[in-house]
Amino acid sequence: MSDDRPRTDHAMPQEEFILISVAARHLGMHPQTLRKYERLGLVRPTRTLGSMRVYSHDELQRLRVIKHLVDEAGINLAGVQRLLAVADVLQRIRPLATGSDWSRASARRLTQELDRLGAMLGL
Amino acid sequence: MSDDRPRTDHAMPQEEFILISVAARHLGMHPQTLRKYERLGLVRPTRTLGSMRVYSHDELQRLRVIKHLVDEAGINLAGVQRLLAVADVLQRIRPLATGSDWSRASARRLTQELDRLGAMLGL
DNA sequence: AGCACATTGACACGGTTCGCATCAAGGCAT
DNA sequence: ATGCCTTGATGCGAACCGTGTCAATGTGCT
Numbered sequence: 001m002s003d004d005r006p007r008t009d010h011a012m013p014q015e016e017f018i019l020i021s022v023a024a025r026h027l028g029m030h031p032q033t034l035r036k037y038e039r040l041g042l043v044r045p046t047r048t049l050g051s052m053r054v055y056s057h058d059e060l061q062r063l064r065v066i067k068h069l070v071d072e073a074g075i076n077l078a079g080v081q082r083l084l085a086v087a088d089v090l091q092r093i094r095p096l097a098t099g100s101d102w103s104r105a106s107a108r109r110l111t112q113e114l115d116r117l118g119a120m121l122g123l
Numbered sequence: 124m125s126d127d128r129p130r131t132d133h134a135m136p137q138e139e140f141i142l143i144s145v146a147a148r149h150l151g152m153h154p155q156t157l158r159k160y161e162r163l164g165l166v167r168p169t170r171t172l173g174s175m176r177v178y179s180h181d182e183l184q185r186l187r188v189i190k191h192l193v194d195e196a197g198i199n200l201a202g203v204q205r206l207l208a209v210a211d212v213l214q215r216i217r218p219l220a221t222g223s224d225w226s227r228a229s230a231r232r233l234t235q236e237l238d239r240l241g242a243m244l245g246l
Numbered sequence: 247a248g249c250a251c252a253t254t255g256a257c258a259c260g261g262t263t264c265g266c267a268t269c270a271a272g273g274c275a276t
Numbered sequence: 277a278t279g280c281c282t283t284g285a286t287g288c289g290a291a292c293c294g295t296g297t298c299a300a301t302g303t304g305c306t
Contacts, residue, residue, distance in 0.1 A: 021252070030295055035255080050302045052253060065245040070293090076263090077293075079202020086209060087244040090237065097234045102225055111220045114213065121210040122188040144281070153266055158284080173273050175282060197292090199263075 017048075018055040027063055034063070040077055042066055042084065082120065089117050140171075141178040150186055157186070163200055165189055165207065205243065212240050 024031045037043050038053070043062055045053040055063075062084075069075045069083060093113040096106050147154045160166050161176070166185055168176040178186075185207075192198045192206060216236040219229050 019252080020254095031253080032296080033294060035253095036293085048302095050253085052302070068245045073201055073205065074199070074263090075202040075205060076197070076199030078196055079198040079206065082196065082198060082206060083202065083209075083244055086206075087241070087246060090240055090244070091246075094234075094237055094241075097230065097237055102230070107220065107225070111217075114217055114220055117213055118210070118217075121206055121213070122191045123210060123214075142282080154282085155267080156265060158282095159265085173282085175273080193264085199292090201263095 018057075018060070020045075020053050020055070023055045023060060023063070027060065027067060029063070029067060037063070037066065037077075040081065042077070042081060086117060086120055089113060089120070139180075141180075141183070143168075143176050143178070146178040146183060146186070150183065150190060152186070152190065160186070160189065160200075163204065165200070165204060209240060209243055212236060212243070216240075 018026075020031045020034055024034055034043070034053075034055075038045060043055075043059050043066075045055045045059055048054055065087075066080055066084075069080045070077070075083070093110055096110045096113070099106065141149075143154045143157055147157055157166070157176075157178075161168060166178075166182050166189075168178045168182055171177055188207075188210075189203055192203045193200070198206070216233060219233045219236070222229065
């Protein structure tokens with residue numbers, strides 16, 4: 001549980017404080033769009049002491065996924081929200097299938113989460 | 124006030140010819156909406172010889188799911204399309220988890236389909 | 247401190263999507 | 277043939293989304 005980040009001696013270009021303007025420019029989006037996405041709960045950037053939004057790299061990747069779903073696939077924000085919820089559950093149950101522990105408990109857990117996924121789709 | 128219901132008293136007829144007006148009234152939708160849904164590939168009713176749409180009970184259930192996703196959740200038709208595709212894959216891989224054959228082949232198949240699901244979500 | 251610039255939230259304006267209504271042309275059963 | 281229904285196409289009003297603009301506040305530099 002030590003530092004999971006790479007050894008940033010000093011030359012790493014990892015800007016830890018990504019403000020909304022640089023994030024928007026880097027993603028090709030409007031800052032207002034990012035604000036609305038947070039307002040809808042699609043992303044959750046941290047806040048500095050002065051209530052300014054700070055985006056992490058994981059959230060940038062999440063925003064890239066959102067942009068793809070909206071621009072390329074033409075999916076609604078409500079649909080993106082539901083799809084991301086499905087993706088979260090999927091990410092959680094993936095190690096249950098790839099894991100080497102083939103106990104009945106994990107299998108039962110897997111079935112349970114799969115049914116939970118079905119509930120998200122109106123089944 | 125004429126009885127427009129089929130006269131099959133003694134058994135539940137699985138092969139009813141549900142035309143578009145009956146289906147729309149039973150679902151609380153407009154016939155034009157059902158036509159547009161077929162045009163977008165969301166449902167695929169069979170056709171009679173005169174090119175009239177015939178809906179099965181499975182398609183009625185599918186339309187119920189679509190109506191719920193659109194009306195209650197406010198999801199786009201493109202989002203509904205993607206969610207239904209995810210649901211189809213989910214229905215297919217569910218017996219792989221509940222089945223009692225705990226071979227490595229089925230486990231590998233399960234992981235494969237899970238990754239395929241992830242690709243549908245832009246991961 | 248002051249000054250310049252970025253960020254905040256709120257509002258409004260085009261463009262698009264959706265369901266619904268309407269229409270003429272043709273199918274089906276009485 | 278006479279009604280009723282289905283078909284495809286078109287258009288309209290409402291809602292959604294991205295974007296621009298605005299005043300107020302935060303932030304960094306001199």
